[in-house]
Amino acid sequence: MTASFDRLPDAVTEIFGEDATAEQAYDLLTVDVPPAAWITALETARSALGCTYFDWLSAVDEPGTGFRVCAHVAALPSAGSGVRRLLLRTTVPHEAPSLPTATGVYAGAAWHERETHEMFGVAFEDHPNLVPLLLPENFEGHPLRKDFVLAARVAKAWPGAKEPGESDHGGPKRRTMLPPGVPDPNEWGPLKGQLPAAPARPARRTRTAGEATPGTAAETPAPRPRRSRSASQGSASQRATGTPPAADAPWRDAPDTRPPARPDNPTPDNGGDPE
Template identity: 80%
Template sequence: MSTFETEIAERFGPEATAEAAYDLLTVDVPAGTWLDALRTARDELGCTYFDWLSAVDEPGTGFRVCAHVVALEKSTEGTAVRRLMLRTTVPHDAPVLPTAVEIFPGAGWHERETHEMFGVDFTGHPHLVPLLLPDTFEGHPLRKDFVLAARVAKAWPGAKEPGESEHGGPKRRQMLPPGVPDPNEWGPLKGQLPPAPA
């Protein structure tokens, strides 16, 4: 970790780690310090622009909740953009985090979507109701263990090439790529080859 990354990580507490890549500083914090980390980003680092919040289901680890915030610094040369990704992990059996709406009001919509798609509960959220799915929908479709209804009703057809599955069926027709002339009609082997498939 570079000196800059170490200094930034120290602002988020002793258990935080930081890594910089592709003009993005990523800081991992424990779930217990999630709100403190967001306040630190806003108040100490000037990240007043809330961009997005979402989660990733990592089997065997939990749900990694990510928030992307930005600091815009104006100078005589223009506006400099500093991007920060804050991440924390909550376990699959207790996916709970406090809401960030008090710190970043724009987080409300994103937390609703993350709750709906992954089942992460944001305690203290003022209106944690379905956002995209119907009220009668059961489950959380972006979890890795969610079974797609289409896969239950019909087996996935792309497991093998046509003609290779146990169901038989015709093989895929051989074709020339678009724009490629029949070598039997054009070129040095004209008239010497069997005709190309139509």
């Protein structure tokens, strides 16, 4: 069994038939066979390669090609070897997708075939109980097909531009922004140098001190600090007698423009009443 695995994928036609093809990538051996050889390939995997463990079975909708049914099986570890994984695939047309059931080879494929029948519409002939497994009984259609219409799109139209090729309004496409830390795919990665250059952002000019912000009114000069009444005018007795303020006062250089006080002209300091 181990020797047979080691001969693959070169000996795929010798083991699985003339129309079989195989490739190996990431420690997974993948074998493609025609639909007529589907059950024979499963039996070969179980008997000749020792893949007694059935993992899962599902399908993929390939537009323009058909439904690609996949079965993943494995050979359990034995002396001198680890787990050997095998992916068997076959393709059935969209018009009449049908395959013989694999339950006679792997009993665990029964539920997987029921789910694949629900989601993709692939019929598995001679299945013992091909009834709905996950969907309601009155559900119409197969939701994992590419041509299945989403109910959300019917009930409420998608706002603005949709996926590429789905928008008819011809409006401008919103500019895509890369989050911080994500490199430009045209500068790093498998598509380096193959994508059109991204639009450059306008350079940001640094404003100098005192320059007004664009779009706002010009900055006004800061208001001058207000001097207190007692500091700028002196006390009432000083104004009445003409005594200058102290030499160390901050207002000593400020001229006094108020008229001299008269006995019959009360000052504001006494509340407007003559003493």
